[in-house]
Amino acid sequence: MTRTLALITGASSGIGAAYARSLAGDCDFVLVARRADRLSDLAAELQAADAEVEVLPADLSKPEGLAVVTGRLATGDVRLLISNAGAGGYAPLIDVDLAEVDTSLTLNAIAPIQLVRAALPGMLAAGDGTIITVASLLAFSGGQTDPRMPHRTLYAAAKAATLAFTRTLAHELADTAIRTQVVCPGVVATEFNGGVGQQVPFAMSPEDVAAASLAGIELGETICAPGLEDATAAFDALLAAETGVLNGGNRPTPASRYQPVPR
Numbered sequence: 001m002t003r004t005l006a007l008i009t010g011a012s013s014g015i016g017a018a019y020a021r022s023l024a025g026d027c028d029f030v031l032v033a034r035r036a037d038r039l040s041d042l043a044a045e046l047q048a049a050d051a052e053v054e055v056l057p058a059d060l061s062k063p064e065g066l067a068v069v070t071g072r073l074a075t076g077d078v079r080l081l082i083s084n085a086g087a088g089g090y091a092p093l094i095d096v097d098l099a100e101v102d103t104s105l106t107l108n109a110i111a112p113i114q115l116v117r118a119a120l121p122g123m124l125a126a127g128d129g130t131i132i133t134v135a136s137l138l139a140f141s142g143g144q145t146d147p148r149m150p151h152r153t154l155y156a157a158a159k160a161a162t163l164a165f166t167r168t169l170a171h172e173l174a175d176t177a178i179r180t181q182v183v184c185p186g187v188v189a190t191e192f193n194g195g196v197g198q199q200v201p202f203a204m205s206p207e208d209v210a211a212a213s214l215a216g217i218e219l220g221e222t223i224c225a226p227g228l229e230d231a232t233a234a235f236d237a238l239l240a241a242e243t244g245v246l247n248g249g250n251r252p253t254p255a256s257r258y259q260p261v262p263r
């Protein structure tokens, strides 16, 4: 049986490693992250399951690292891209260094888009490809005022960009054989954000996130929210609200509340 070549970013821990382990029976791998030692340990484990594995250390928050991975994807042989690397860096925006704004958005928003752009030509030429990008439920959190939620201005912006990117791309690729999915987990018990999720009783396991995402691909889900029970109703309601804003706001005159008040 032919094995699918999967490139997984953020494979050195958490959700990325869980995807790799769950796909070991069917895939060969290119594993990407900064910690080469962790990637090599995982590679040995996957090779024991007969997978061929390339280890590709790269820092996806830096242009040089990103170029290494887009260059690998441009070879054209990857049929499953799992763009999962990410970091929280939760802080009020005023406490974030200007340089950190750049690296955070590069890692969490620009890298996933560049990786897809690099992978697409090979997938389209082969008429075969699946693209999974891991965002977060926090992509939907811009309007939330609950003080228990983390300071997340940059992170939420990046993940919302990823969400809009995948939803829109899915329409662009509707007439092709390429499947796309954005994954929006809640709290997951991984090393993310200093491992806080490992202390949260309602955290999901990374294995369950990966399994839900791969099952969601088979279900044809563009948005996979692993913990969300009635996803169809929720996303239909979201689309209806967005349609109302788009159609209602796209008019030639400002709304009545902006009209001058007669004196």
Ligand SMILES: NC(=O)c1ccc[n+]([C@@H]2O[C@H](COP(=O)([O-])OP(=O)(O)OC[C@H]3O[C@@H](n4cnc5c(N)ncnc54)[C@H](OP(=O)(O)O)[C@@H]3O)[C@@H](O)[C@H]2O)c1
Binding pocket: 009, 010, 011, 012, 013, 014, 015, 016, 032, 033, 034, 035, 036, 038, 058, 059, 060, 061, 062, 084, 085, 086, 087, 088, 107, 134, 135, 136, 137, 184, 185, 186, 187, 188, 189, 190, 191, 192, 193, 197, 206
């Ligand atoms: N855990 C949660 O509660 C949660 C919830 C929603 C969404 N997510 C998202 O899930 C994805 C995976 O996170 P996780 O929970 O599995 O956390 P994790 O265990 O900390 O894994 C993050 C992965 O991203 C890699 N990474 C981080 N910075 C990188 C960089 N600059 N360049 C290349 N790779 C980098 C890490 O590898 P190296 O450190 O070796 O580079 C690691 O493999 C992230 O996109 C995260 O935003 C997590």
